[in-house]
Amino acid sequence: METKTVHKLADVLANTKVYANLPVARLVEMAVQRGEGMMTDRGALNALTGKFTGRSPKDKFVVDEASVHDKVNWGPVNQPITPEKFQVLYQDVMEYLQTKELFVFDGFAGADETYRLPIRVVNEYAWHNLFARQLFIRPSAEELAAHKAEFTVVYAPTFKANPEVHGTNSETFIITSFEQKTVLIGGTEYAGEMKKSIFSVMNLLLPEQNVLSMHCSANVGKDGDVALFFGLSGTGKTTLSADPDRFLIGDDEHGWSDNGVFNIEGGCYAKCIRLSEEGEPQIWKAIQFGTVLENVEVDPETREANYDSDKYTENTRAAYPVEAIPGAVIPGVGGHPNVIIFLTADSFGVLPPISKLTREQAMYHFLSGYTSKMAGTERGVTTPQTEFSTCFGSPFLPLHPVVYAEMLGKKIDERDVQVYLVNTGWTGGPVGVGKRMKLSYTRAMVTAALNGELAKVDYVADPTFGVQVPTSCPNVPAEVLLPRNTWADKDAYDKQARDLANRFIENFQKKFPNAAEIAAAGPKVQ
Template identity: 70%
Template sequence: MVLDFKAVQQQHANNAHHNLSVSKLIETALQRKEGVLASSGALRALTGKYTGRSPKDKFVVQEPSVMDHIAWGAVNQPISQLQFERLYQKAQKYMAERELFIFDGFAGADSKYRLPIRVINEYAWHNLFVRQLFVRPTKEELQAHQPEFTVIALPGLKADPAVDGTRSETFICVSFEKKVVLIGGTEYAGEMKKSIFTVLNYLLPFQGVLPMHCSANVGENGDTALFFGLSGTGKTTLSADPNRRLIGDDEHGWSDQGVFNFEGGCYAKCIGLSEEKEPQIWQAIRYGSVLENVVLDEDTGIADYSDNQITENTRAAYPVDYIPGALIPGVAGHPNVIIFLTADAFGVLPPISKLTKEQAMYHFLSGYTSKLAGTERGVTEPEATFSTCFGAPFLPLRPSVYAEMLGKKIEEHKARVYLVNTGWSGGPYGVGKRMNLAYTRAMVSAAINGSIEQTTFVADPVFGVLCPESVPGVPSEVLVPRNTWEDKAAYEAKAAELAERFIQNFEKFSDMSEEIKSAGPRRK
């Protein structure tokens, strides 16, 4: 059952603002004291006590049509239809007494697969956020717009766990039959973006489209590259390449025709941001952009991107066309190169290595990285983790569905796959240093332009991946992790520890073939 928005519209006719312009939303947000303008012209907002996603407060409604498809568990926690209805009724009463802001647009740049959406917000700055992050309709498209999914985001509406069956005051509930996402108790804007990603991750595989948590760009010759990775691993930074056109920075689909962006904007981490290292992102933070939890100088309004006193998870949201030369619409051909990005807190993975199709499926299912500080509530320093398909919190279906689709597409389109460690080198977190960004860029460029294939590759003795002996612009000793550690015995112990973690984590994928299972690290 689709949300009866006509009834909602009549109920809130006097307090709802539809599809306001960027300038009007900024003006309104400032009047309501929801944020302040930074010196760059961007609107800075604070999200209160929740400065990251709340994955433990996310639920999927138990409905007959989805029961056999959802991978129920810690990620896709069930909530009953009765509990959802109770929360929905609370939301209706809450909205009746408040000013609302409504955005109509799309998720998906490819018109064949895009999802018409509507977002109802309590905050004007949240509405600006979704307007800049999703695909904005033309005037003609807006007149004919019929939403197929509605997101209702009400930060001031808090759940009562004892009554509502939630874990806390915060809730993110997805109903695939009512076609509604209900969000309450959190001001963190990223929940809206990721809830629609979850919806697409459920719907698109049934249409033969692989949904992916990745950034993408394309070269002058039409060669497409994908960058998989969790938050903070470098997807946005590495895909914003001045020599290539940005397709999108976070979420894409891979159809029989090629790759397309799910969004109309970018959501970049900006802790430590500098104009020198990331000029495109720096210049995109201007009027119309939203800054989340960034510290501003009280007198000048100048952003201090090095200041993490609010959170490490400071963010900037801006339209994709704020990036010079971005591809509009974000639709391109099949990828030639796939990059898996991992921020290895152990400091033992090679900075770049080549994967076979089986290794690609293994590492895709493993999704090894480190949760970086601030991306989730309670994470204060890097924590080694495995996030299936580099996006476990957003995958409603069984992981094998996505992995098998990826393997098939890699084989069909002969895509080359590389694992790139943007984490630590010379030791684990606290001892070693974060990988030099210039070296990472040089390795990624060599992978994309194919020059890396001119060198000799040697199999890593622990992880089995193929490591290049040389890459232009990168010291050869950096390419072999063991060589960067002063204490070789400590390296061997850490490498063995990480290998064991891989092996134990992969035991849960019992439905995968022996070929895939044996493509991972080896016990010594």
């Protein structure tokens, strides 16, 4: 009986054509030459990702190995796959890649050298390797010479899994083995899978070092005051953290250690649907040579990008190094946060535009991770719908969410951090009746929270949600601050507020039946 050859990644790299750590310009050239993307009139590279224009959460697995079996919060987010099935898939991917030219990027996740993870990314596509180079932390020449990867991402987009043989749910797979220190990705061309896979890895490794890993953006003021911004897609996280009067630490993934806050990445991954120079000037200017655009409609003649188009998807993206944002903090490290902002876009129009949270309320809203989907943004969504994403990043949490919430509560206590809940959604009524909160008002409220002005005003308790609502705020009309006052029909407001409160309560009871102490800080229905 013939013994099947065992292939290792090192053997594959030794026996095929490898382009290692190419500069940006060379990767752009090769991506265009290989027909992987199109240059825009401003020098960005636009790539189309085919049928997958977002992540594939149902195809994401963690290998059920002895070292992590009792740590991982197994379920729909962390689906188990056996080591044996993973090994068969790994071998088949290695054999497949032996016939390909490969691109390698060596870099880091984690700007704080104490906690950073040396990583290697191996790609079948040049544009994917460019994406990795722009999104992760790029090493200096000295760091590259001494680089030894502790985790490897192998991305074979054109390899399709066989569910019967490989134990996957489809031909697509995103599988992490903590013992093999490997992430295998295939059957999808969506580049964001690389970024979020490493974030998921850090979400297990960092808490073991007493570091809270967070799905948030972070910036710092001229006086060194650090702010964190948590929020799901569409809540304004990237827009509000890219403040021209403050300096960006990072826009999406951070760790909070005993030293302070640090960016896990070296780049930004901004949504660019309906992007305009007037609305988001920093992101607009960051889209230049070396930026990777995903699924943006580009005129084949003029090469002008149409950011208003959703021809391919609403989830159009731009990936660029954080240095492209003026005044970005390099390396991406800062002190301990003074203020934390939780962002929500409440399309029911009942949450206050800004409110102050106790430590327990902060833990409650962190675990709830609420926003709402607006009618028309997704096929089949015709009325506002609630979305609860635990810790504002449930798809990326290998540990039980309460682990992260308790770490957050402890750090809030230790550092006396003020936490605010900011509603960037509707006022005066739900979608179709009210109107979206003015961005200028939201910016004014966030500014007042960051510079301490909201510490000097009077507050009243919201009768349903229990949060403390300011009665005044510089540059914001007082009537806007109390949402019930903005509704013409007060009874309709009360009914809608009760309805949303019940949704919070039902979600929390379902997900966290054993967290009664935290649940007590949630909404109350009279």
